[in-house]
Amino acid sequence: MKFSPQINLRSCYNFQESLIKVPDYIDFAVRNNFKFAFYSELNSMYGVAEFVNLAKKNNIKPIIGLTLEFEHQIAILIAKNEQGYQNLTILSSWLMNENNHFNFDFQWTKFISDNLIMVTNSLTFKNSVKELIKTNDIYFNVVDLRKISYLEDKNYETFVILNAIKNNLTIAEVQNIGHEHYLSDEELLKLNVNLDINNKSLLEIANKCSFELFSNRQWNFAKFKTPQNMPSGNFLRKLCEESLNSYLLFAKNKKNPNVDYFERLNYELDVIYKTGFIDYFLVVWDYVKYARENQIMVGPGRGSAAGSLVSFLLKITTIDPLQYDLLFERFLNPKRVSLPDIDLDFQDDKRDLIIEYLFEKYGADKVATIVTFQSIGLKSAIRDVARVYEIDLKIVNEIAKLFPSFVVNQSFAEIINKSSKLRKYQEEYPEIFDHASALIGLPRQTGTHAAGVILSDVDIKNIVPIRIGYNGINQTQFDMKYLEPLGLIKMDVLGLRNLTTLQEILSSVYKSEKKLINLDEINLQDNETFVNLQAGKTSGIFQLESPGMTNVIMKIKTNSIEDISIASALFRPGPQEMIPEYVKRKFSNVPVEKYLIDKDLKSILEPTYGIIVYQEQVIQILRKVANFSLAQADLVRRAIGKKDFQKLHAAKNEFIEKATENNYQIQKAKMIWEWIEKFAAYGFNKSHSIAYSYISYWLAYLKTHYPAEFYCSLLNGVTGNVEKTSQYLKEINNYGIKIIKPSIKNINFNYIGFKTALIMPLTLIKGVGIEFIRKLREQYKSNPQIMDSVFSLVTLMFNHGLNKNVFEALVWSGALDCFGYSRSTLVENYEEILKFANFNKDIEIINNNLIPELTNYEDKEEILLNKEKEFIGFFISSHPIEKIRTEYSFLKAHKIINLLNKKGNFIIIGYVSAIKEKNDKHGDPMAFIEMSDETENIEITVFSRTFKNFKNDILLGSVLCVEINIDSFNDKPSFVLNKIIKIIKN
Incomplete structure (x- = not known):
């Protein structure tokens, strides 16, 4: 059978309308010797970059199109060149704005030019563009325009299932699904079109298109507007030098006297100028400055950016890189011009404010978040198909349970083969398994990248198509990996819950003690803090609270920021094997020289007892032994990490040659190289490790000295998680902090912490919703008498959400204990209390003298405890x-x-x-x-x-x-x- 390319091919990026994954389409094209292939989604362009990339890799010419449809009339617009591609991206961006809907009112034609080809079966479409597109570029009723939604005829039944899933139908309810939406061979094509004219037209269209999506791209990054239009390089230097002078004057205890800060600054600025990233640093400086000025907590640094003195002086990071021997080359290497990567953490509840600031400052059309695609997972595929076939839910649950929640390097078939029960179910329900396997990995819908933001100096939709995302902010239609090749720089603006926790603790301390704490000024050698860490009191501490990490912290008797950093770097697959050796060396009296291949390495490896822990140590060893520049050493370090054997072979020869020139014997040089190669692959980024260790230390310090405020924030972060809440409340008891149970008189949505007490919120009580608490607060503000008695409460609240269920939840949780009755008394007398409320419902001021006597009932401890657990989720009064x-x-x-x-x-x-x-x-x-x-x-x-x-x-x-x-x-x-x-x- 011979196949020809077909033009109206929809990929799976038209969600749940096609089974065609882009790699499968390209594989089909390769098998059938296509010289070119068409790609055109309906309205969107999500898969265009993936299609172009894979087509080019397989020597197939990619033809990019966009499909329009209106009342069964179809038009496919095809880009002849780059201008045509821009027409498509702008049109798709317009169509993917939910406020715009396609019709024939000619709004869409403003995006059309003679850089496009139109293929259509519609006279209306043809007439709409006849003044805009050249006559010989309009192809009317000459090619097959059937919608292609699956590759082969055998995929038809799965396509029917996909349609049923999308429309929430059962297999019995699916109707009128055409059987012709697959790539047909030429014999079948003859039945629909004149094959010669069809093929000739497609070849003619392909020959008219000459556009390389990924070639000749320049960086499109936002330009920072400097004061008085000062040259951006001058402004950057001015900021850095002023900051450095201040730092050297006022931070004498921190500066490293053995290095020249100005020499390092000049070197870094020189690299930044040459690589063209001045605006990048200024833009980041600006939005970090905005965050700090608006009390949005910013992390001390993340990734290799903490190795840059310029970042430190701009207060983008807060770690002096020279104090910790952090290397700029690990961040920005002049021998390997790649994008700088300043990823930053902000408190997660205010991250959106940073995005909004960028949106307002640089303009709506130049800022975008990044799309992600949420695909159909293994378990959801099983459940979706089973629902279509109306399989009993109990059986479906049993099947789904047998599949792992996370799948790594295992195919669907391999998982089934390893389970006799799954094989049995497969025999019983073959249709579920057959169709589910074909659906796994199909994108179901879009999501938003957790951190990535694009800032451009031109309208982003001239480069990539966009859609309107969350909060009306643009979102790229291409996913992350295709943006940099198109000249768009991704910046990671991350939200970190631990920074929110820190901010909340500091705010609570100020409220309770009127004390302002500056984290940059706290004692980094606080003995009490390290005593607690050595005792394993790590719950709630960033990076350190897992049982394994806690064990490491205790074993190495952590007593410095550097120790926390080393523990974090070692506690990973690979380096973990070195933890016992590290502990042994730390607490032995053996001089570090005994562990070294060469005594010259002492200054580099002494802090880690002769063990390579950090990538920076690898770079320093390469420089020390073979006189490599730091930039060259970093390239070798990268090659080791990536196991790039071709580069490693060349690097090894050069290392040995230069080491011998540097007076190392050849055997010693070989030994050092083999030792580096063995351990360097496990090295961790010290810049990242040190920076994150500050967050760990800050939290440990605040937990030690302000435990009530610390646990208050911690508990607010785990609301709804009964296990964690119970754990933290148990721990608080060890600090002698009084836990005040939820009370109707403490109308709180969150925990409130004081120096010696912690008040639990009403939101903990199951059955007591936020809306009820909000109304309670409003009523109390207008009439404080509501808290005089349980009768006042019910009278004033029973028309505001206080029904019998809410009343009993409040009683059994202990929230009404403040009124002096036993809990059983209140529950048993509910109807009596309600009668009083009904009688007094129109009275503004309740006469307490009219309150009736209630029949008294004694509480039984066991019932109280069980009811507490039922309505709060854990035991409070006692266990x-x-x-x-x-x-x-x-x-x-x-x-x-x-x-x-x-x-x-x-x-x-x-x-x-x-x-x-x-x-x-x-x-x-x-x-x-x-x-x-x-x-x-x-x-x-x-x-x-x-x-x-x-x-x-x-x-x-x-x-x-x-x-x-x-x-x-x-x-x-x-x-x-x-x-x-x-x-x-x-």
Whole structure:
């Protein structure tokens, strides 16, 4: 069979209307020897860059088009040249604005020029452009214009399923899906068109197009407007020199006396000038300045930018790179001109203000966020297809559970082959598996890149098509990897929750103590802070709170910012193997020289006890031994990291040659090279590690000295997460901080922290919504008498959302304890209270003398605790295990918190709060159970043999005395159930 290119091919980027992925289309074109291929989405151009890129790589000429449709009339506009491409991007941008809708009112024709070709089956379309496009560039009814939505006839049924998914139909409800939307061979094409005219026309169109999307692109980055139109280079130097003079004058304790700051500054500025990135630095300086002036917290630095003195002097970063031996070449290498990459963190609740500032300053048409594509995942594909076939939901859930949540380097078929249960389901429901496998990876909808922002010096839609995104801000239709090749520079403006936490803590400290804390001025050698870190008090601390990282922090007895940095750099796959060796060396009295291949490396490796931890150390070793420039050394370091064997071979020869010239024996030079090559691939970016370690330290410092305010912010960040909330509240007890339970008289949406107390918010209570709390606050402002008694409260609020369910939630959570009644009394007398409320509903001032006596009911502790857990999610007043532990003291059970760093068999008493059953690799049932006591929650593995013996005794809500085995797995404590000793409560 012979195939010809077809022009109206829709890719999967017309979401859920096509099965054609761009790589599959190009593969088809290659197999059928296409010399050229067409690509035209309806209205959008999402996949154009991917199509052009892959077509060129496979020596196929890409022809870019855009499809218009109106009432079954079709026109495809094709770019003859770059101007034609711009016509398409501008037209697509107009069409992808939800305020614009295509019709024949001729608005769209203002984007048309004679740089376009039109192919159409519509006389109306033809007549619309006859004055705008050359007559011989309008092709009317001469080529096949069938919409192509799948590559081969065998894909038809899957295409029907896709249509059903999009329109929320079942297979029985799908109607009128044509069977002709696939790439037809020439024999079939003859049935629709004159094949000779069709093929001749397509070839003629292809020959008229000569446009290279990715060639001859220049950088299009926003120009910074300097004061009095001062040359931008002069302005940048002025800012830096003024900042450096001030720094050297006032920050004597920080500056490094062994280096010349002005020499480093001049060198960096020279590189920045030569590489053409002056405006880049000024733009970043400007929006960071805006953030600081508007109390938006900015991180100390991120990535390699912290290695730049210019960044530091502009206050883009706050780490002196010379103090920590950070290298500019790791950031901007004069021997490898690539884009600078200043990624910055801002407090996440105000990140949007930065974007809005850029939008306002540089103009709506020159700022854009970046599109992402959310594709159909493995589990969702199974669920979507099963819904179309109306498969029982219980069965669908069982199938979906058998697939992993995250798939790395495994195909759909490989996953099924590894599971006997999945293979069985595949035999029973082959249609689900067949169609789902074809849907996986198809884009379902667009999203927004978490951080990327484009700033251009020209209208962005002249370079790439855009769409209107969140908050009316433009968004590129091309994804991130195609923007730089088109001359657009991405800047990462990231939101970091930990910075919001820091800002909230500082604000709380100011409110409670009227103390302004400047993080740049706190003591970086605070002994109490490091004592807490060494004790493993790392929860809520950025980077350090995972069990494995906590273990490293404790093992190395962290006592400096540098220690935090080293721990972070080592705690990754690969370097983790060096942690025991690092600990051994740190606490031995062996001189570092004993670990070095050559004594000349001492100054570089002494801080890390002879172990290569950082990429910067690799660069410094290459310079020290072979006299490589820092720029050249960084190129070698990159080659090692990427395992670029061709470059490595050349670099090795040059290294050995230059090392011998530098008086190293050839054998020694070879040994050093092999040693570098072995460990350099694991090296971490010290600039990033040091900068982020400051955030870790700041949080640890504030936790140590302002625990109430610290935990207040932490708790506000995990609202709704019962497990984390419960954990943090338990920890607060260890600081002697009073926890004030939710109360109707504290009308708070968030936790409020003071020096010695923490007030819990009403929003914690299940069934009490934000809207009710808002109305309560409004009523209280207008009439404070609402809080005089429970009768006043109900009277004034029962027409504002206080129904029986809300009332009971408030009672059982303890929020109405302030009125002096037992909780059972209030619940049992609800109708009596409601009668009073109804009688007094029109009275502005309630006469407290008329309040009736209520029948008294005594509370039972067990009921109170269970109700508290039901309505808040965890125990507040006390934990039932506390009383049980006293009653069963003869069992000699340990508190869980005291076992987290132990190994061996131990007895605990715990409350079963969650049970997750699954099958092990042999298909036998096992379980993971969550148990808690008054000190901690843990997950305990119950292997199949044990689960078989004790399954009937492990019930949700039961209290058990069990023996567990504690070991370590991946530097984390692991807990395994040995046996149940006693069932205390079932």
